Amino acid sequence: MARKIKSILIVLLVGVVAYNSVYFKKLDEVKTLKAAKDFDATRYAQTFWDTKLMPSLDKAVDLGQLVSMLSNEQKKTFETYSHALGIGNLRYFLVIGNGTVRAVEPDYVSVNLDANTRITLATEFIFGNAVRDASGLISINEFVNMMDFNNVSAEINKIIRERVLPPFRNSVKEGDQIQFVGAIETNKEHPELYNIEVIPIQLSIQTE
Numbered sequence: 228m229a230r231k232i233k234s235i236l237i238v239l240l241v242g243v244v245a246y247n248s249v250y251f252k253k254l255d256e257v258k259t260l261k262a263a264k265d266f267d268a269t270r271y272a273q274t275f276w277d278t279k280l281m282p283s284l285d286k287a288v289d290l291g292q293l294v295s296m297l298s299n300e301q302k303k304t305f306e307t308y309s310h311a312l313g314i315g316n317l318r319y320f321l322v323i324g325n326g327t328v329r330a331v332e333p334d335y336v337s338v339n340l341d342a343n344t345r346i347t348l349a350t351e352f353i354f355g356n357a358v359r360d361a362s363g364l365i366s367i368n369e370f371v372n373m374m375d376f377n378n379v380s381a382e383i384n385k386i387i388r389e390r391v392l393p394p395f396r397n398s399v400k401e402g403d404q405i406q407f408v409g410a411i412e413t414n415k416e417h418p419e420l421y422n423i424e425v426i427p428i429q430l431s432i433q434t435e
Contacts, residue, residue: 266375272382279364283321284408284429286362290324291340297418305415310363312356316414319361322425325433328403335424336399338407346423348407348430350392353384357426361410387427395430404433 288308296304309318326338326346334351359365359380370376399405409425 266371268375268378268382272379272386275365275379276383276386280358280362280428283362283364284323287321287323287408290322290346290411290423290425291344293320293322294344294420294423297420301415301418309415310360312360312367316416317412318415319357320411320413321361321408322411323406323408324425325404325406328399328401328405330401331399338405344423345421346425348409348425348427350396350427353387353392353426355384355412355426356380357410357412358383358387358428384426391427391430395427395432398432406431406433 293304293308296308305318309320311318324338324340324346326340329337329339329345331337335347335349338346338348340346356377365379367376370379407425407427408429409427411423411425413419413423
């Protein structure tokens, strides 16, 4: 009898250990975890830059014209040209422009578009989501979590710091005529029209 009870207790103990050693996850959870683990933000950003963003630069709106349109038809201009992934007031534009370098500062280059419009090209502190979101070519639904989504922004900004800015910063000087394509962020309720910061995507110094 004692031996039988002992055998039952051993079976129960083995069962408890086995139960606590085995657990199940939903298939969707497993797939999501694997996708998050396998996601390569650097590769995604480089592919996006080369195959999607660069070919779309011809869709950029002239910044001088954009300022004028925002002054006269603000709501329509935001609806037509801006992009955003959230429901807040921040909106992003893909812009192009030409201007004259007014000053080269440690953190930015000041540029006169015309007699009335001055902008700054960011050349040191490149952060945020402006470039990622301005083109409207990336959907948040492509990502399984916000960390991956935000890491893409960080990698895009890294491309700007490493590819776009060094040759420009090494050559640009006051009085140069330049062309730029970039992204701007502004508030649709209170758009900034007089001190616009452009995150550059493409920069060139015009030669005679």
